[in-house]
Amino acid sequence: MAHERSLPPEVERMWGREPVSRRGPRPRLDLARIAAAAIDIADAEGLAGVSMASVAARVRVATTALYRYVGSKEELLTVMADSAVPLPPEPGDLPWRDYLALWTRGNRDILLERPWLLSAARLSPPLGPRRLLWLDRLMTALGGTGLDDGEKINVATTLTGYALTDAAVVHGVGGGDPRLEEAGVKGASDYGDVLAEVLDPETYPALSAAMRAGVLRGAVGWVDDEDFLFGLNLLLDGIEALIARRASEGRADRG
């Protein structure tokens, strides 16, 4: 057949395209249960707590039994990272801009609720069912805008990246980063104090001035919801401009 093509093994597995075997004892597990166990551990103890041993213990199986279902730990992480993602909101008949805002916020909230996803997130393009569902819904929501498919995908990429950035910053500065917390840096304003102390005004003129003026004092400049909306609206404004441009082009073509 023409488009016979071997998929990466974890992709085969994520999509349940494994050849089903009839002989031998019935498997006591399946990939979904293993992933769920791993996710439970990550939720409770962070990614560091997820080892083959700990996952296996949680599903009451010898460590090496997992390798019947997963080629490597890498693969397990990939599967986890996809199945930890909830279903996307449905576009309904929301205006595209509202849906994009909802979508991006949802995307970010996933990362805030499961900070380990920030580290587990494979930087390669999405191949799992859940993440692709998010992508599909976004493209649906952009249906009437006149953007072509490539542009829609680009929009999705950009918004995903923004969600990731924002979540990383909120999580990094707002709390939870063990490296900083150890040293007593508890929030944005402490972060600012650290910078103010360390920066030489001659080589860092703008930054050190800002810090000494106390930009981050009272968490202004980061962490709160306004900052998320700040960047989001930057992007949405840009997208809106693009859509408008396409619309006028379309009119011009037809007129």
Add this chain to the structure above:
Amino acid sequence: MAHERSLPPEVERMWGREPVSRRGPRPRLDLARIAAAAIDIADAEGLAGVSMASVAARVRVATTALYRYVGSKEELLTVMADSAVPLPPEPGDLPWRDYLALWTRGNRDILLERPWLLSAARLSPPLGPRRLLWLDRLMTALGGTGLDDGEKINVATTLTGYALTDAAVVHGVGGGDPRLEEAGVKGASDYGDVLAEVLDPETYPALSAAMRAGVLRGAVGWVDDEDFLFGLNLLLDGIEALIARRASEGRADRG
């Protein structure tokens, strides 16, 4: 003293604020040499090649000697990630928009040249001299725009995130991702084929239609420079709108 405050140890070290000791044998190494060695290894073999043992071997020292200079491997990675960053371009008297484009592209190119930075990049806010220098230059370039310091920082965060996203996508789809390459997925169009094969048109209507139409055929929709500019201009347009708004507010206040 009022603002006596203990910094995280790797920050102290990155800024050379360690107490200098006069007693005992003179150290045969310093943090910079260690970081440089680790960076060399990462450049040659990727992050996976960087172990305490390999780094130590490269500087001709016993493995455990490194712990005189670095608290943990984590710390070493943090230091590496900062000192692998080159100096930022100087704003000169470029218009802010040109400089921001230059800055963001530079930011991204760093990640393309050293893909391991994508994995090493600490998701927490920057604390190293190099990254903060980039931040400072961006704030300088935004000097005459009327944005306040918090907004400038937000702009920097957003652009940094975009650079990271783009680099990750280019690197992930364009090549270099070992997971995909193994399975013969060499570029964007193969990625599209995989998706087309896997997606059920009923649950993924928009996406599967796009794939079957061959969005990614010929790398359209990803990877090439136009796609980078696409998102970048989205952001710059948004920023421009914000600056215009601030400017008119400023006039309104005065008039």
Add this chain to the structure above:
DNA sequence: TAAAACTATGAACGTCATACACAGTAGCTC
């Protein structure tokens, strides 16, 4: 009933980050 196909197990290996005790070295104090 025998073969075949598949599953789970336990032991073993190599790698890695890290802790610790020790030996050597250079400045400081007298």
Add this chain to the structure above:
DNA sequence: GAGCTACTGTGTATGACGTTCATAGTTTTA
């Protein structure tokens, strides 16, 4: 210059981890 002190590099040891492999056990097929 003697001896104390603080500091540096080494070697050994440990425990965790990912992964391989041979083996024993189990269910279906012939």
